[in-house]
Amino acid sequence: RKEVEQDPGPFNVPEGATVAFNCTYSNSASQSFFWYRQDCRKEPKLLMSVYSSGNEDGRFTAQLNRASQYISLLIRDSKLSDSATYLCVAQGAAGNKLTFGGGTRVLVKP
Amino acid sequence: EPEVTQTPSHQVTQMGQEVILRCVPISNHLYFYWYRQILGQKVEFLVSFYNNEISEKSEIFDDQFSVERPDGSNFTLKIRSTKLEDSAMYFCASSPDRGRETQYFGPGTRLLVL
Numbered sequence: 001r002k003e004v005e006q007d008p009g010p011f012n013v014p015e016g017a018t019v020a021f022n023c024t025y026s027n028s029a030s031q032s033f034f035w036y037r038q039d040c041r042k043e044p045k046l047l048m049s050v051y052s053s054g055n056e057d058g059r060f061t062a063q064l065n066r067a068s069q070y071i072s073l074l075i076r077d078s079k080l081s082d083s084a085t086y087l088c089v090a091q092g093a094a095g096n097k098l099t100f101g102g103g104t105r106v107l108v109k110p
Numbered sequence: 111e112p113e114v115t116q117t118p119s120h121q122v123t124q125m126g127q128e129v130i131l132r133c134v135p136i137s138n139h140l141y142f143y144w145y146r147q148i149l150g151q152k153v154e155f156l157v158s159f160y161n162n163e164i165s166e167k168s169e170i171f172d173d174q175f176s177v178e179r180p181d182g183s184n185f186t187l188k189i190r191s192t193k194l195e196d197s198a199m200y201f202c203a204s205s206p207d208r209g210r211e212t213q214y215f216g217p218g219t220r221l222l223v224l
Contacts, residue, residue: 034212043201043215044153087153096141096205097166098213100153 001026004101006088013078013108020074021104023088030090030099033064035073038085038103047073047086078108112136114216116202122222123192131187131219133202142185143203143213144177146170153201159185192223 006023013019025033036044048055050062050071061074071088085103092099115134123129135142144156157167159177176188185204189196199220203213 038153041199041220043217045215046212049212096211096213097143097155097158097168098145098153099155102152 002101003027003099004088004090006101006104008102009105009107011104011106013075013082013106015078015080015108015110017078018074018076019078019106020072021086021106022070022072023101023104024068024070025088025090025099026069027090027092027099028066028069030092032091033071034089034091034098035060035062035071036087036089036100038087040085044087044089044100075106078106080108080110082106083108114202114204114214116200116216116219118219119217120220120222122224125194125223126191129189129192129221131189131200131202131221133185133187133216134183135185135202135204136214137183139204139206139214141165141205141207141211141213142177142179143205144187145201145203145215146198147201147218148195148198156187156200189221192221194223197221197223 033050035047037047038044050064054063059076063072088101090099117132142159147153157171158165199218201218202216205211205213
């Protein structure tokens with residue numbers, strides 16, 4: 001079983017619409033979670049950290065469900081510039097390495 | 111805003127040759143990392159480095175790989191004898207500390223082994 005699993009997509013989203021997607025993680029000892037954004041052939045860039053209480057940053061809302069071991073990301077009022085691959089990332093308690101999912105591709109269209 | 115920088119941006123090498131990938135982490139950061147991403151695949155952890163020694167490494171990071179912080183600013187990844195399957199994007203990252211601290215990624219070096 002993959003450590004961090006994501007639906008690869010693509011999610012085709014009309015501009016202005018809302019899109020949501022999840023990822024699941026297998027290691028219950030994972031302590032910290034993040035969403036990174038990756039544009040084609042570029043480096044991952046931190047979008048937001050994910051907390052159990054849920055957190056919001058502008059149009060982006062992230063949620064962590066430890067009981068079910070899944071993380072979600074919701075994007076409201078999608079912009080063309082939101083088109084990217086969104087990487088779900090877990091960080092363990094023992095070390096500080098990041099474990100990446102395969103990414104969910106989002107395409108926002110006019 | 112401080113950035114992680116990497117050189118070269120692209121490297122083409124022949125199988126069996128040694129390559130050194132260079133990174134300059136953000137200046138006040140203490141932890142340094144190398145990750146790689148084979149084309150079309152996920153980002154994979156290679157190694158983390160703290161206080162001039164490896165703190166963690168993955169199964170990918172075998173005897174062909176080594177890391178070094180030769181001076182106060184550079185952090186290098188050496189692949190001793192490259193294989194075709196080493197072709198990938200190599201990302202350096204740094205963080206102020208461990209745990210929940212954000213890891214900031216450099217722009218990557220695209221390595222092509224022929």
